[in-house]
Amino acid sequence: MAWRSGLRSNIYDRSRPVSEYIPVKSSNRSTIQNEPRPNSDELCIRTAQLQCERKLRKEAEERCKQLMLKVEHTQAILNLRNQELERERAGRKEAEHMCQSLQITIDKLEQYLRKKNMTVDLHFIPNSNVTSMSMSEITRLQGQLHLQEEKDEKFQNEAHYTGSPKYQTVVVESTSNTQKRTMACASPKFRNFQENGLEF
Incomplete structure (x- = not known):
């Protein structure tokens, strides 16, 4: 009987957990504290803040897009x-170049008229302004000017013709109209007068 009681005690001891043999004091007991659950009001506040931030971010992005469009429009x-x-x-520049060329033409005309002592029905003013004409x-x-240059060139x-000069015989009446004489003249200007039937 004693052997059986010892066997039972051993079996019982093996089946029991180790924690039962360790004395547990009331001061060493660790109480499991549950995490505090967030309050429903706090959740609503956070959700509202997130929604407000998202809304502000969207507005800022839209505003940035509008500003970029304005910048592109202004750049265009x-x-x-x-x-x-x-x-x-x-x-x-083209107008200034034309004015300069016209001023040069006018200066050439003025110089030409002064040189030839021609009487023209024009009133030239020294250093005249092109815009006044x-x-x-x-x-x-x-x-x-072009016609006169052609005449001068002709x-x-x-x-200055080439070849031997040919003298023409020109009949000139004397002042007394009593005699005629012949004379040779090599002047082209004189020939021009004679060809055009002009008299001296």
Whole structure:
């Protein structure tokens, strides 16, 4: 019987957990504390804050897009304006070049008229301004200058002809109209007068 009681005690001891043999004091007991659950009001506040932040972020992105569109539009306007300015500058340079060429033409006309002592129904002003004359007057003056240059060139070509000079016999009446005489003249200007039937 004693052996059986010891066997039972051993079996019983083996089946029992080890914690039962360790004395547990009330002071060493660790109480499991559950994590505090968030309050429903706090959850609502956080959710509202997140929604507000998302809304503000979307508004900021939309505002940024609008600003970028405005910047692109302004840049396009600036590019067009720069192109217009370039065209205006090119036109101004061309106009200045035309004015200079017209001023040179007018100066040549004035010098030519002073040199030839011609009486023209025009009033030239020294250092005249090109803008004070109309285009028709300038065109007319250019035509006159061109014609006169052609005449001078023709006259020079006749004066400097090649080959032996041929003298023409010109009959000139004397003042008394009683006798006629012949004379030879090699002057091209004199021949021009004779050809045109002009008299001295």
